[in-house]
Amino acid sequence: MKPIPLKFIKSAPGAEHLPPDVGQEIIIAGYSNVGKSSIINQVANIKDLAKCSKTPGRTQLFNVFEASPNQRMLDLPGYGFAKVPIRTQKTWLSRLHEYLASRTSLCGVVLITDIRRGLRPMDIDLAAWAFEQELPLMIVLNKSDKLSRSASAAAKRQILNTINIPDTHVILTSCLKRTGITDLSKQMKLWLKISR
Numbered sequence: 583m584k585p586i587p588l589k590f591i592k593s594a595p596g597a598e599h600l601p602p603d604v605g606q607e608i609i610i611a612g613y614s615n616v617g618k619s620s621i622i623n624q625v626a627n628i629k630d631l632a633k634c635s636k637t638p639g640r641t642q643l644f645n646v647f648e649a650s651p652n653q654r655m656l657d658l659p660g661y662g663f664a665k666v667p668i669r670t671q672k673t674w675l676s677r678l679h680e681y682l683a684s685r686t687s688l689c690g691v692v693l694i695t696d697i698r699r700g701l702r703p704m705d706i707d708l709a710a711w712a713f714e715q716e717l718p719l720m721i722v723l724n725k726s727d728k729l730s731r732s733a734s735a736a737a738k739r740q741i742l743n744t745i746n747i748p749d750t751h752v753i754l755t756s757c758l759k760r761t762g763i764t765d766l767s768k769q770m771k772l773w774l775k776i777s778r
């Protein structure tokens with residue numbers, strides 16, 4: 583499977599700074615330290631792609647990565663960042679919801695989690711929002727190398743039992759062992775309409 587040819591375009595403080603709302607766009611969200619940057623690097627097969635976009639202030643709404651002007655991934659760096667005061671987090675969330683309601687190219691949500699921690703409050707909010715909007719959701723259980731095969735399977739089953747989501751949309755990954763990345767890339771390419 584070919585990597586997704588992503589380029590870092592910019593960090594955007596709000597929806598008004600995003601590239602034009604054309605083509606396909608997916609969101610990648612997850613609490614800090616779940617391995618979100620590592621996943622972006624893995625699907626693009628570029629070692630430090632997502633590192634350059636780690637903003638010190640953490641108040642940016644989006645980091646924009648493009649495969650082409652019609653095929654984008656928006657990384658949400660401020661998601662669940664614990665050190666940000668609750669009021670700032672609320673402003674961030676309401677701006678995110680404003681964005682999400684207005685962007686017609688948005689065609690899928692990828693939620694990255696640490697398999698050992700399951701879904702946390704902001705994950706559940708985002709998943710609920712995706713359902714409400716009838717947007718496809720993919721849940722990535724990363725760091726699966728940290729659990730045994732049976733414990734990993736149990737974590738996946740638990741998600742499938744609590745959320746109405748297709749089996750193919752819950753993916754176990756390990757950036758350390760490079761497992762699950764092909765399945766994840768395949769789904770992302772489908773959403774972004776990348777044919778190869």
Ligand code: GDP
Nearest residue numbers: 613614615616617618619620724725756757758
């Ligand atoms: P982010 O804050 O969500 O962008 O997370 P990073 O990609 O910076 O990763 C946080 C830490 O988790 C780093 O030390 C990574 O090397 C590590 N990490 C990321 N993915 C995996 C994985 O699949 N398995 C293990 N064991 N560690 C991982």
